[in-house]
Amino acid sequence: MPFISEFFGIKIYMYWDEHAPPHFHVEYTNLKALISIRDAVVLKGMLPSRQLKMVLAWCELHETELMKNWEIAETHGELHKIDPLK
DSSP: OOOEEETTTTEEEEOOSOSSOEEEEEEEEEEEEEEETTTTEEEEOOOOHHHHHHHHHHHHTTTTHHHHHHHHHHOOOOOOOOOOOO
């Protein structure tokens, strides 16, 4: 599972050969969630409110980069790191 970003204890990953819709995986402590890139909403799982707000804001800021990584992942290419939320 390629690691693409980390901030405030939140880790962001994207898998190769994933199913639609375009999304990424988030881990925070022992919690996990799948986040839709285009809609910036939780598809599955849960995060604490504060961390979820940060992840969704990060998603909106980096939507273009996330979509590029999604396209790269579909061809098993090397994913790019994305700047963390500061």
